[in-house]
Amino acid sequence: MRRLFTRLIAAVFIAMVLANCGQSGLDKVETVAVGNGVFEITLYAKGELQAAESTPIKPPAGSPNPRTIEWMVEDNSWVKKGDSVARFDASSALRGTEDVGIELSKVDIQVLAKQRELERQLGELGNELELVDVEKLMAEQFTFDNELAYSRHEIIDAMRDKELLEYRSGHLEGKKGTYREREGAEVAVLSAVRATQESKFQEHKSQLDNSEVFAPHDGFFVYEKTWFGQKIDIGSTVFPGNKIASIPNLDRMEAVLYVLETEAVGVVEGQQTLVTIDSYPDKPLSGKISKISATASPIERNSPVKYFKVTVSLELADPDWITPESQVSASIAISRIENAIFVPNQAIFSDASGDWVFVREGGDLVRREIQLGLRGANRSEILNGLDADSKIALFPPDQDKI
Numbered sequence: 001m002r003r004l005f006t007r008l009i010a011a012v013f014i015a016m017v018l019a020n021c022g023q024s025g026l027d028k029v030e031t032v033a034v035g036n037g038v039f040e041i042t043l044y045a046k047g048e049l050q051a052a053e054s055t056p057i058k059p060p061a062g063s064p065n066p067r068t069i070e071w072m073v074e075d076n077s078w079v080k081k082g083d084s085v086a087r088f089d090a091s092s093a094l095r096g097t098e099d100v101g102i103e104l105s106k107v108d109i110q111v112l113a114k115q116r117e118l119e120r121q122l123g124e125l126g127n128e129l130e131l132v133d134v135e136k137l138m139a140e141q142f143t144f145d146n147e148l149a150y151s152r153h154e155i156i157d158a159m160r161d162k163e164l165l166e167y168r169s170g171h172l173e174g175k176k177g178t179y180r181e182r183e184g185a186e187v188a189v190l191s192a193v194r195a196t197q198e199s200k201f202q203e204h205k206s207q208l209d210n211s212e213v214f215a216p217h218d219g220f221f222v223y224e225k226t227w228f229g230q231k232i233d234i235g236s237t238v239f240p241g242n243k244i245a246s247i248p249n250l251d252r253m254e255a256v257l258y259v260l261e262t263e264a265v266g267v268v269e270g271q272q273t274l275v276t277i278d279s280y281p282d283k284p285l286s287g288k289i290s291k292i293s294a295t296a297s298p299i300e301r302n303s304p305v306k307y308f309k310v311t312v313s314l315e316l317a318d319p320d321w322i323t324p325e326s327q328v329s330a331s332i333a334i335s336r337i338e339n340a341i342f343v344p345n346q347a348i349f350s351d352a353s354g355d356w357v358f359v360r361e362g363g364d365l366v367r368r369e370i371q372l373g374l375r376g377a378n379r380s381e382i383l384n385g386l387d388a389d390s391k392i393a394l395f396p397p398d399q400d401k402i
Contacts, residue, residue, distance in 0.1 A: 029397045031360050032344065036388040039340035041376040043267065043332040045310065047257035049277070050324050051248025052313065055217065057224075058243055059088060060210035063203055066239045075223045075231065076325060079215040079247070086213040086244060093207035100201040107194040111187055118183040122176060129172050219247035222324050229299060250319040255287065255328050258307040261296035263377075266334040268292070273312045275330045280321060287312040289332070335374055341382045347392045348372070348380060357386065358393035365397050 059067050068089040079085055215221070223231040224243045232244050255275045259267060269292060275285045290313040296306035312330065316322065347357050348370070355372055358365040373381030386392070 029358075029365060029393045029395070031391045031393050032347070034382070034386050034388060034390045034392060035340075035342040035379065037339065039335075039337045039342045039374070039379070039381050041266065041334040041336075041374060043259065043263060043334055045257040045259045045330050045332065047255055047310075047328055047330065048324075049253055049314075049322065049326045049328060050256055051246075051250060052252035052254045054222075054246040054248040055219075056243040057085065057213060057221075057245040057247065059238055059240055060213055061206075061240070063093075063207045064240055066237050067207075068237050069232070069234050069244065072223070072234055072245070073221050075221070075233075076323070077221050079219065079221045081215055081217045083215045084212050085215050085221055088207075088211045088213075090208050090211040093204040093211075096204035097201060097208065100197050100204060103197045104194060104201065107190050107197065111190050111194075114183055114186050114190070118179055121179050125172050125176050125179070213244075215247065217247065219250070220324060222246050222248060229301075248324050250323070251317050253314045253317045253322050253324075254290070255285075255312040255314060255330060257310040257312060257328075257330050257332075258299055259310050259332075261306040261308060264292075264296070264308045264310075267308070267310060267332060271332055271334065273330050273332045275312060275314065275328050277322070278327045278329060283321070285314050285316055285322070287314040334376075337374070337381060340373075341386055341388055342379045343382055343386070343392060344394065345375070345378060345380055347394050349396060358397060359386070360391045360393070365393055 069086060070089040071087040073079060073083070073085050223233065223245050225231050232238065236244075238244055255273075257273075267289065269289050271289045273287050273289060275287055277283065277285070289310055291311040293309035296308045298305060299307050310332075314322070343357065349356055349358075354369055356367050356369050359368045360366075368385055370385030371383040373383045375381070
């Protein structure tokens with residue numbers, strides 16, 4: 001009985017080997033039916049939600065210098081109008097006011113010293129002038145009634161003394177004017193220095209008086225991002241006029257998508273887009289593309305991969321669950337054709353002469369030229385060359401077998 005069973009197994013094995021030896025190479029080529037119906041090209045992308053409009057939050061006015069954020073309310077926290085939302089480091093401004101105060105005191109002391117020096121010099125000149133005036137008066141009162149009583153030399157010397165006293169009086173008066181002019185110039189220089197220090201003092205004081213930012217209205221407080229995607233936070237240094245955060249208007253929301261540069265062909269404004277918030281997969285949102293960036297750029301530092309920034313305006317806004325910075329997935333309907341014939345891209349072969357597929361005709365695979373229409377990532381539309389009931393090969397057959 002065992003011998004009979006063994007012979008039966010051997011006979012079945014031999015029959016299978018002979019059957020496989022008789023199978024042609026064409027029978028091993030996998031074929032699929034040509035697609036017929038709705039042909040869609042859909043692009044998938046990732047991104048996040050943001051408000052279409054928002055109120056920018058910037059450093060307070062009062063200084064042209066960069067400022068360091070000392071404190072901010074938490075990102076995406078709810079704030080009310082008038083709440084303090086950010087505070088800037090004022091330690092340098094405090095030190096600056098102290099230093100400038102010292103410099104102002106120095107300038108005031110120098111001005112006072114100049115004024116006292118001038119008073120001293122003018123006092124000394126005044127004393128000299130008084131003495132000269134006395135000598136002039138005595139010289140003017142001296143007369144030569146009896147010229148014979150004086151020698152000629154005495155008369156000449158007396159006349160020269162009178163002229164000298166008049167010259168000396170004029171010289172001292174001129175010196176007084178020179179002292180006053182010099183003192184005025186020196187005080188003017190010190191006044192200019194003081195004005196510069198006063199300007200610095202007012203700038204530092206303005207920084208001290210404007211070191212906080214307050215919410216202009218109710219809303220979510222959302223940190224701003226730098227050009228390479230990193231959020232501004234405590235410790236960041238910002239320049240005047242730069243936005244550090246925003247309070248979005250939740251009545252109008254939009255999705256910002258990042259589409260690979262190589263996949264953005266066919267993306268245009270106005271295309272219908274389905275957006276799904278990752279945390280609410282059962283609540284898809286409808287929208288249309290409202291803006292596309294002019295050029296592609298990296299979204300990560302040290303990455304050569306470039307993306308187009310595509311903005312989708314959403315038809316619904318509900319602050320209860322549609323909030324800024326929510327991560328989203330989106331499908332963009334690039335095109336849709338009714339009653340189209342289409343095939344997998346894997347089944348299409350091309351060279352310089354054109355495009356073709358291998359169609360099964362009976363027991364053979366026949367090369368057939370085709371005309372392509374729209375091409376998607378996985379499938380392509382066929383304009384001419386195939387019928388709806390055709391079957392095509394997914395990979396080229398052994399040429400020696402056809």
